[in-house]
Amino acid sequence: MITYQAENQRFTLETENTRYIFEILYEKYLVHLYYGAKNEAAAVYDARYKSFAPYMAEHGSTYSPDTCLAEFSGFGSGDFRATSLKLRNPNGDSVCSFAYRDHRIFGGRLELPGLPFAEADDDTQTLELALEDPATGCSVKLYYTLFPREDVISRYAVIQNGTGGDAVIEKCMSLLLDLPGCEYDMISLYGSHNSERHYQRRPLFHGNQSISSRRGASSHQYNPFIALCEHTATETAGEVYGFNFVYSGNFLDEVEVDQLCGTRVQIGLGSENFRWLLEPGERFVTPEAVMTYSAAGIGQMSRNFHRFIRGHILPPEPYEKRPVVLNTWEACLFSINEEELLRFADAAAECGMDMVVMDDGWFGARNNDKAGLGDWFANPHKFKDGLAVFADRMKAKGIKFGIWIEPEMVNPDSELYRAHPDWCLQVHGRENLLSRNQLVLDMANPAVLDYLKKSFSETFEGVAPDYFKWDMNRHMSEVGSAVLPPKRQGEAAYRYMLGVYELYRWFRRKFPHAMIENCSGGGGRYDLGMMKYSTMIWTSDNTWPKPRIKIQYSSMLAYPAATMSCHVSNPKNVCADPAVLKFRWQVAVGGALGYELHLPNASREIKDTIRRQIADYREYEDLILRGDYYPLCNPYEKEISAYYYTNTDHSRILLSALQNSGFSGEVYRLKIPGAQPDAVYYDKINDTTLTGRRLIDGIRYKTKDADPYGEMWYFIKQ
Structure with a gap:
């Protein structure tokens, strides 16, 4: 529930177990008062004045932008802490300062054009705060959306250029939370390819501490989730604040401990490799950030986010039960053919599996990772009667058909690249670097999106795939776009991500009954933005059970088991010991179960073991995918x-x-x-x-x- 007290211009935002309070000071300034458990704790403004802190002459030292707890911070106007918005004005300066103008409270929420966002339900309520810079005419609207049952508040901002000239956004953040103390530990998730999302906990220190991605993806290296907790917090006790970002590209999670031992948390796009030109009257909508509070330890914070993601982020399940899949990659790599895949289908049906996912190697001249990406037509030597006939043969065996795609990439050795080398991300006069023998298509280019939609429409005509595994196997370098003018090149990475989201939405409209599993060399885009369009995400390319134990534990800090694609792997059937296979299965049933092994060549004992494993999993699958963790x-x-x-x-x-x-x-x-x-x-x-x-x-x-x-x-x- 959101309430407004006119007598002191105070806003109170309440979920089932939390309370968030701020007020308008001197009818202008947003000052934060409290975020935490519902109790009778006093929410009183504290001036926190300190020498050298700038202040307005009319109010004296009772208010300084540098020392107050804020809801939003402009650049260059007295707040020397990390800023929410840096806007280059037409006259060349970057100073901005925003005062309260008005507000409205309404049921539901607004959609974010072109972006993923949390879906509303009957209890959802939104506060819109309108702010304005009286010196420039630039305005900002701050949005707070409540999801009461999950104890989650989402935040984003809309910036509008009212200056009369061109303005450039040089930094923008979606969420700012100022806390009065600094006795917290920061929890974050770091890693690398094959070793994503590892738990890290350390005390805050004075100054700025941050995690970010500059890779064009949320990345294997740093996940957008962070949490602040009391030093003594455990899984079951202590105060915890959790934060995340509903976006899949570059991001900045920024935490600063100031001179007065206050803590500022900000989540957003940041400033590196981002500039956005606003012509007069134009608006920019930031991606959504989310936050939650728990008075009952880290575990309750996780459960808040799990319920929120299942209820408001993930797409509807396309099938009554999540299919147990057999993926071909670890068993076959690129060496796939129709006869071998039909053997996989027979073995999968025999073991009680639901689907075979044909991974990389089915299209173009794709016999290794050096050629074929971008040429989205079935290889005629591997599928002599065409992909539709093959899919019918597989489905006739009672097995659903899944297929691997990597729409955002292209090999230089491909028909697409030879025809359109300008369709890649590129900077004029610079040679493009390769990664995994591939380049990145410019998803901000409408011609690229049109080509991909046309190619996939034609290739999958009559195929009706039940499942797509959507991969992304490199990060961005030489980020520039041939379709953007020089003054807009700083928008290329962000516009790329908008193009990716557009293609995801097209896939969901074009193939409404198909399930999408997101992948980026494993968990390189394990984020809320991808979860909006993907039923689950391939947790890591590392399927060995012991490393997976830690990866899955850390992932569950922020994301529910329903998002974790977890496979039992035994690619060359080197493991003939059912006891070892049992341990791998026990790790994999921490999430959505699947398999990666050469099942047609497996022994009868292994097949019988797998059949029993799947039957057991089905008994408690609902607890794993929809229960409390x-x-x-x-x-x-x-x-x-x-x-x-x-x-x-x-x-x-x-x-x-x-x-x-x-x-x-x-x-x-x-x-x-x-x-x-x-x-x-x-x-x-x-x-x-x-x-x-x-x-x-x-x-x-x-x-x-x-x-x-x-x-x-x-x-x-x-």
Whole structure:
């Protein structure tokens, strides 16, 4: 609920468990007062004056832009902390300062043109704040949208040029939160290709600390999610603030501790490799950022985001049950042909799988990674009767048909590049660098989008793919566009992403019953922007189980299991031990289950094991994909990873413990505090019966001198 008190010009934004308060000081200045739990804590303006802090003569030192807790910060007008907006005015200066003009409160929310955004429901409510710079006529509208049941608030800004001349945005941020203290740890996710999203926690220090991407993608290296928590916060206790960005390109997460020990958090596009020209009257809409607060530890912050993403970001599930897929990549690489793929379909059906995904190698002159990208027609030597006939043969076996694409890329050795070398991102006079033998198409070029839509329409005519795996296997360099004038070249990376989103929306309209799995060399675009259009994301190209334990734990800090594509891999069938396959499966059922192995050549024992694994997964799939997640042991701090999934009343509980490293013989108590104490639970996996009180006290788990090793329990209330 959003309320406004006219007598003190105070706004209060309330979700089920949180309260956010700010007010208008002297009828002009937005000052932040409080964000946290619903309680009776005083929300009082504190001038926080300090020597050298600039102030307006009419108000004296009772208000300084440099020391107040703000909602939005202009550049060069007295606030020396990190700024929300830097705007180059027609006269050449970058000074801007915004005063309150008016507001409105309304149900629902506005759509963001060309951008992904969180969908509203019946409880959604929005506050629109209109601000204006009286010196230039430039205006900003700030939007706060409440998702009460999930305890999430989304933020974005709309900047309009009212100067009468051309203005250039040099930095813009979607969210600013000023907190009065600095005794926090910052949690972020770092990594690299094959090793994405690793948990990192460190105390804040005075000055600026940030994570960002300059790669044209949210990246393997730094994820847009961050959190601030009390030093003593655990999974189950302590204050935690979580932040994320609904965008898939370059970003900046910026945290600054100031001279007065206040903390400023900002999420947005930042300033590197971004300039946006606003002609008179034009508007720019920033991508959406989201924030949540938990008074009950890191785990509750995660569950807030999980529920929000499932309910407001992810597209509707195209099938009654998420298909268990068999992907060809690790087994076949580029060496695919129709006969071999039909053998995969037979083996998949035999094991109870739902779909075969034909990965790279099916199109153009694509026999390795050096040629063919951009030529989106079926290779006639591999599919002599055409792709539609092959798809019919596969579907006749009762197996859905999925296919791999990489629309944003092109090989220099391709028909497309030879015809249109100017369709790549490029800077005049500079040679383009290669990565994985490929270049990046200019998705800001309407001709490129038209070509891709036409190619995929023709190629998939009569095919009706059930599933697309959409990949992106390099980052951007030489970022420039042949279709933009010099004064707009700073817009190329952002316009590229708008083009990508347009193509995603086209795919969802053109193939409404198909599922999209996003991929970027694994989890290189594991973000809320991609999740808007993708049912799930390939978590990492690293499918080895022990590295995956940590990758999946860290991913779950911010993203629900429904977004994690997790495969059991055994590409050359080198693993003939069902016990090892069991451990890999136990890791993979932390998310949406799939397989990557040469199933036609697998032994009868392996096939029987997989059939049983899929049947077991189907029993508790709904808990994994739609239930609540409770982490118990952090694998970065312990030698095991342990967690459980449950429904809202804890009548069904899936508990998992995975030995990640070492052997100490340590005994862990895996406690399930939400279990019903007087209930009796049957453990279907281990055929035992326990009371709810015993679950609350904890299941005893002792590490074993075995590698690999894990245990699972599936408790059903009797």
